[in-house]
Amino acid sequence: MAELRANSPCAGALPLVIGSVMAREEDLGVITALLPYRGRETALSEALKAAHGMAFPAPNRATGKVGARAIWAGRDQALLLGPVPDPALCEHAALSDQSDGWAAVRLEGAGAEAVLARLVPVDLRAQVFKRGHTVRSQVQHMAGSITRVGERAFLILVFRSMAATLVHDLKTAMEAVAARG
Amino acid sequence: MRITCPLCGARDRREFYYRGAALALERPAPDAGEQAWDDYLFLRENPAGETRDLWYHANGCGAWLVVRRDTRSHAVLEVRLAGEGAQ
Numbered sequence: 001m002a003e004l005r006a007n008s009p010c011a012g013a014l015p016l017v018i019g020s021v022m023a024r025e026e027d028l029g030v031i032t033a034l035l036p037y038r039g040r041e042t043a044l045s046e047a048l049k050a051a052h053g054m055a056f057p058a059p060n061r062a063t064g065k066v067g068a069r070a071i072w073a074g075r076d077q078a079l080l081l082g083p084v085p086d087p088a089l090c091e092h093a094a095l096s097d098q099s100d101g102w103a104a105v106r107l108e109g110a111g112a113e114a115v116l117a118r119l120v121p122v123d124l125r126a127q128v129f130k131r132g133h134t135v136r137s138q139v140q141h142m143a144g145s146i147t148r149v150g151e152r153a154f155l156i157l158v159f160r161s162m163a164a165t166l167v168h169d170l171k172t173a174m175e176a177v178a179a180r181g
Numbered sequence: 182m183r184i185t186c187p188l189c190g191a192r193d194r195r196e197f198y199y200r201g202a203a204l205a206l207e208r209p210a211p212d213a214g215e216q217a218w219d220d221y222l223f224l225r226e227n228p229a230g231e232t233r234d235l236w237y238h239a240n241g242c243g244a245w246l247v248v249r250r251d252t253r254s255h256a257v258l259e260v261r262l263a264g265e266g267a268q
């Protein structure tokens with residue numbers, strides 16, 4: 001019988017280092033969408049704190065830290081990145097395993113903001129977009145999620161089927177930024 | 182043109198999908214009669230002035246929005262979440 005091995009979404013396409021910017025794939029572990037039931041938002045947040053140490057994120061915010069993060073992902077929706085979700089969460093929210101559904105890329109470096117400025121129609125400069133801030137917006141033409149995870153580092157999520165397009169768009173923007181010196 | 186999503190903040194128009202007049206929120210009762218259903222399905226105002234439209238924040242938070250807008254100036258007057266019973 002054939003031996004099947006899982007490939008990561010950006011396998012073979014990343015990492016890329018161009019100019020001052022590096023893009024590499026992130027293995028986020030388990031990815032779970034959390035969709036609180038009506039009126040259970042507070043209870044869900046409490047359960048999330050008890051089980052995984054972070055509150056349910058407000059719109060445009062991320063909570064937690066490396067290895068166990070919750071990022072706001074849309075209206076009444078967050079993505080839990082890292083841990084296997086505690087079954088207690090199911091009492092307050094619909095959960096869906098999306099581990100294989102997303103391509104995750106870390107974009108890092110002095111020019112990372114300039115690269116994203118070419119792709120995302122939202123101001124992501126450090127003075128307005130700080131660590132722990134996130135947006136649902138678009139990356140070139142794709143729906144995506146962008147979170148600042150460090151001084152000069154961003155976590156970018158797009159649907160897995162768009163992984164090659166994401167890498168292509170990042171590479172084009174990275175080359176253009178590098179060409180300007 | 183920019184639309185200020187109540188959840189996401191001010192965003193470029195390209196993130197939104199335009200649905201049309203915000204009539205879906207006033208769907209007639211099944212037995213409302215032919216006239217009411219004919220109006221609902223086929224008749225639209227075309228004002229030079231204030232409109233009330235449904236927009237979908239497709240490449241954003243995924244919320245349906247009710248946007249009041251002036252077609253003469255493109256000024257956006259108000260944006261509310263359709264899910265919160267915006268009228």
Ligand SMILES: [Zn+2]
Pocket residue numbers: 186187188189190238241242243244
């Ligand atoms: Zn929005």
